[in-house]
Amino acid sequence: MRSDSTPSATGPRDARLFGGSEGDLSGNPFRADRDRIVASPFFARLGGVTQVISPGGSGLLVHNRLTHSLKVASVARGIVERLCSPTTGSQSLLDKLGGCDADVVEAAALAHDLGHPPFGHLGERVLDRLARQRLGLPDGFEGNAQSYRIVTSTEISGSTVGLDLTAAVRAAMAKYPWTRRTYPSPHVHLMQPTPRGAGVDPEDPAAGSVKFGAYVTELADLRQARVPFDGLLAQWQQTAEASVMDTADDIAYAIHDLEDFHRVGVLQQGTVATELMAWQRDATELRGLDLAALRHTTRRPGRSVELLRRDICRKDGWISDDDAFWSAVEHVRHELVDGLLAAPFDGSVEAEQSVARFSARWTRRLIDAIHVRADPPMRSGHVALGVAQWHEVQVLKFVHHRFVLERPDLALHQRGQARLLGALVEALHAWLVDPAEAVRLPRRLHDLVEMAHAEVRDLTAADYGLADGDFDPTAMARGRAIVDFVAALTDGQAVGLLDALSGRSRQLWTDAFVL
Template identity: 70%
Template sequence: MPDQDFLPDHDTDPRARRRSGRTPRTAGATDLAANPFRVDHDRVATSPFFARLAGVTQVISPTGSGLLVHNRLTHSLKVAQVARAIAERLNDRPELTGVLDKLGGCHPDVAEAAALAHDLGHPPFGHLGEQVLDRIARHRFGLPDGFEGNAQSFRIVTTTDVRGPAAVGLDLTAAVRAALLKYPWGRLAHPEPHPRTFAAPPRGAAEPADAPGTGSAKFSAYVTELEDLVQARAPFVGRLEPWQQTVEASVMDTADDIAYAIHDLEDFHRLGVLQHATVAAELGSWRRNAVELAGASTAELTAQSRRPGRSLELLRRRLHAKDAWAVDDEAFAAAVARVHSELVDGLLAVPFDGSVEAEQAVAQFSAGWTARLVDGVGVLTEPSTRSGHVVLASQQWHEVQVLKFVHRRFVLLRPDLALHQRGQARLLGTLVEALDAWLGDRHEADRLPRRLHDLVELADGEYRALAAREPRLLAGATGEHPTGRDEVRALVRGRAVVDFVASLTDSQAVALLDALSGRTGQLWTDTFVL
């Protein structure tokens, strides 16, 4: 293994500086790799927060499907694979060398490490759990920035994972931490002006239409980690706008889109949920009646959305409204035609039966589409505020939109999935209430789970410091600064409970609630937590 002393370029590279201030020469003595970015990859891969992703829902719970489906860990591995491939291909293009250097760099190890870490903060039950915890964090505990999976991932690698050399976070390099910032802003604060105020806000920065005044719908850092965000972004000051992703973050984001667009379709074809007839009817009807549907009013299409072709036409209109810079009707029609040919007439034409032929069909579909989409990745020197520097070519971008539409329309909107998810939402809400009640029982203070006790102490230090130093950061939509002892204590309890619940797997959340509610007589359960 090369000695750190033979890496002078990394020692002087601000991108390689760690959260603790260490350089590669002074990094952890137990790290096996010489390259500091490869060290980050290894630290993420060996983190228990990464291991727990094997038990966290991608779309449906891996413990309840009865068949192999993607979980957050296998999803992250695929995103990492795609991210590295994209970064390597961009670096292999001589005409991009100067552009990538000017924008701050595009190291394959950085992109891969960030891709491995991007979902560390996903709570039990995936996006549903994210929505539930956000609602509880804001309304029950008064946390102005609530809960967000991306921000939770950043909090883990900078704060709550104790496996790093300093026992606070993983002490990753600035480049990898910056690459993890898919949405490099806070919910309400930083940077100024905040991107949610832009005429055309970056993707995710706008406030939810049904929740004005609550801040950005997506963001990558809580108020407790804003200093970490600023430190991670320091090497890119003057190269990128404060609200822009780094090139490596843009690679990770694009890889996430590619993996998501493909592997969930694989899963639900295997399960027999994605039906040939319904998908064929939707895509085929739109292709046959595109001109007629284009002349219908949006209200009419919405009222008839269950009729074939209408939902796809509504997608075309949403793309025009949100991404006018990218959408093209001819490319959209060509994308529908390609997806119809390769998904409907190809993969879905024969039901999955577990045979060698069926497995080969899935593998060919997945590999072919992944290669096609990766081949379509390029770099924009001056992207729209709605885009990162790394983008899919127009045709592939439209194809991803259509693939994601099929997944949403024929999987995510199914009533049976909604029924399952409503039960999971109720479970998480009840679990938070039970843990909060336990935390508030002074007679049981000495018997709290040690992990929860440690998280309370951590949050107590963070929020007391913020209340004394920058109380404005603790102000929610009302603008009031919660500086009183009881107000700050509520924030502390809220963040600690949310951190604790977010660190559970699906099955741990179920088992822990069973134990707390007295529904199990088993003393030792699988409720072990990080």
């Protein structure tokens, strides 16, 4: 945990600053935060972590978690600079919400994916299941909570535990400022409607919220980071800076992943056009179909778009608008199908210029549509896209999901990656509980166990919402250490470590992983 457990400052802005380490290159504490994040080995490892396709061995120029984080930071800074310009008239409202500083937002954006495990979102889901069902961790695993844990607990910066970031940056990292089950009370997953991300997995509702920003072990730090915002924001509401970072993440994801799969030839004009135009042609007929019939015929063009429209209406009634949805489909069809995808990517200067123009045009369009609201709906942050552009982002993300994430060849690799992570966790657990091997444990794993023991020792079953009989601190410390260890690997390190643990590798001294 951080050493500065209480803010010593007197004013609201000063309270956002507490923290700071010797040796910072910048006198601006928020820029110093950014420098410490960029200097962290956890940041460097993101170059070897999946965004959508694993960067190791793909042979393709695709985004990884590092390049994605850099682009989120760029978009986020652009949003703040626009909102804080005199022409928007947003500065006064932002000040009332606790402030919106470009350096804070940039630092939070650079740090927001530090906790992503090997193999991206697939790895996140698998590690969560293993953590809860195999390792007995009530908190399971969540990438945002892991990022927060890294900057406050498991990273080392000089003589401090964690990166000793300012309160403002730590609060800005919290897209979901709650724990999985117990904070705040009543918990967000019991609200109607729930804040975005706070819903439960229908197959395991007792597990708590699917998305959350901190484990119980970091809850005290999260609450401390948000002290400067007491009385300004609800306990579950993002800070304005977190809202900017969250929106920038959505924009970068919606645009830049489409670039990747146009470049590698996965996104084909014909298939995308057929899907979008079929919905436009048959929209009236499709609205008359019952939900079961739609789901049974999703392979037929237009059906998946209609399911998207209905999902938006069901989940996001606060912003859903059928006219805006129609216009979004039309705009995406014009810009993507008739524009970017009209000519296959061939690596030429002209093709690269087409991609660059598409990205710049969409980024500017979306940033220009962002506004600040004093009293946003439950499922929105204070900083949000306009209605038209929000629908456009949903359609862009749909194209990515429908024509990339649902591909059988991607599923083939992901099923193998899921098995790899399961085998790796089992192998590390067996090593950790083997008394004959205690002195030969990897030093990093040993230190993580010691750290987790110290954290859990100060907690109780009630902190996790458990009965006393379900609280096993020793098992939980081991489990959290294994999760911390695995989550800090790159894709390639995870593969190399399992090869060694399973006896498939004959190479003793290797840089594939560091023990």
